Amino acid sequence: MDLDKTDLAIVRGLQVDGRLTYETLAQQVGLSRPAARMRVQRLLETGAVRVVAIVHPAVRRLTASAHLAIDTDGASAPVAREIATLPQAPFVTLTSGRRSIMAELRTAGFEELERTIEHIRSLPGVRTVDPLIATRHVKDPYLLADEPTVTVQDELDELILTELEGDGRLPFAELAGRVGLSAGATRSRTLRLLEGGVAKVVALVRPEVLGMGYLCGFSLRIDGSAALAAEGVARLDRVTFLSTCLGRAELVGTITAESFGAVRATLETVRELSAVREVESWLHLELVKERYDLGPRTT
Incomplete structure (x- = not known):
């Protein structure tokens, strides 16, 4: 697919942080929120871009x-x-x-x-x-260099990571429904894992x-x-x-x-x-x- 400069700017933003909000992406590339959302969805639907969580290899014991x-x-x-x-x-x-x-x-x-x-x-x-x-x-580009500062505490943490490995942009409300927690608890656990270096959500892009x-x-x-x-x-x-x-x-x-x-x-x-x-x-x-x-x- 042919990408214009705005598409490329969105892709590069998602490569840095795959969970950037549509509002933030819109501000970065100079679009409205609906326009930014439409472009992201188009990139994902064509398969040109996949947004997933990359879990630190130490967590998976891949040594x-x-x-x-x-x-x-x-x-x-x-x-x-x-x-x-x-x-x-x-x-x-x-x-x-x-x-x-x-x-x-x-x-x-x-x-x-x-x-x-x-x-x-x-x-x-x-x-x-x-x-x-x-x-x-x-x-x-797909390896988290620094050691995690937090640990995976239980099966719910593991389930959150597994869901994000499939779709790194899952909204907290939908993620909550899949793991059986409230949206607030899911958001708290997810941010703890991401900010603690257990995983990073990035865009995988075909070169x-x-x-x-x-x-x-x-x-x-x-x-x-x-x-x-x-x-x-x-x-x-x-x-x-x-x-x-x-x-x-x-x-x-x-x-x-x-x-x-x-x-x-x-x-x-x-x-x-x-x-x-x-x-x-x-x-x-x-x-x-x-x-x-x-x-x-x-x-």
């Missing part, structure tokens, strides 16, 4: 993560879609380059991470799984909607300190994700850009960094799954 480069025997799309059914895999793409599939895993500890990788290796059609084990997420439809993954071999090199790479605006890791490379990341030329220019800038010894890159050809609003699960 381990990895990036998998996967080769297949035969067609890769069916394998990618099978991997995408796993709750431990929030991100799965079909890619160009040496490997045909890239996937991110987030699990409740390294034992579950190992089991999940072994399960993927056993899937029909999988030839090779090459994991990079993440040690630190340096830059991640092409913002004119940034070119996604390139990369891994870097580093001379010297990976942490110091990561600081320089993370400062690049088009680098939207970056993690330090163990395996065939010390850093893995994503470039989100407006053109192939912008992707190339960013890769060249990365190559020029003195600590970078080797660069491997690939294009994300099809986004099979991107869901960081993962509710509680048992494994």
Whole structure:
């Protein structure tokens, strides 16, 4: 869908705070409240934007993560879609380059991470799984960096989070009806969870909607300190994700850009960094799954 400047301003506002009121959005973009509400609803109905709660990984006990480069025997799309059914895999793409599939895993500890990788290796059609084990997420638009200052107290708190993971803009009155509390009590609990860093409500936007439809993954071999090199790479605006890791490379990341030329220019800038010894890159050809609003699960 084509977005005008006002639509884009609304989207960027919701990326910062997905529960901004229509009145606040209207003031920010210079519209009436009904006009702002109509535009938000249109964005949501087309699927260009989803507004969801991202729960802090510590709350979900998601303490381990990895990036998998996967080769297949035969067609890769069916394998990618099978991997995408796993709750431990929030991100799965079909890619160009040496490997045909890239996937991110987030699990409740390294034992579950190992089991999940072994399960993927056993899937029909999988030839090779090459994991990079993440040690630190340096830059991640969907990760709450600071530790929560409050805790999830009971099942009602958990239910509120689950409902907001499905629809981050649920009005307090409707949310109250779903969880069985008064509107006032629901509002109080919700604000406590959001302000305490347990969750953040954000807009998930397809990159092409913002004119940034070119996604390139990369891994870097580093001379010297990976942490110091990561600081320089993370400062690049088009680098939207970056993690330090163990395996065939010390850093893995994503470039989100407006053109192939912008992707190339960013890769060249990365190559020029003195600590970078080797660069491997690939294009994300099809986004099979991107869901960081993962509710509680048992494994």
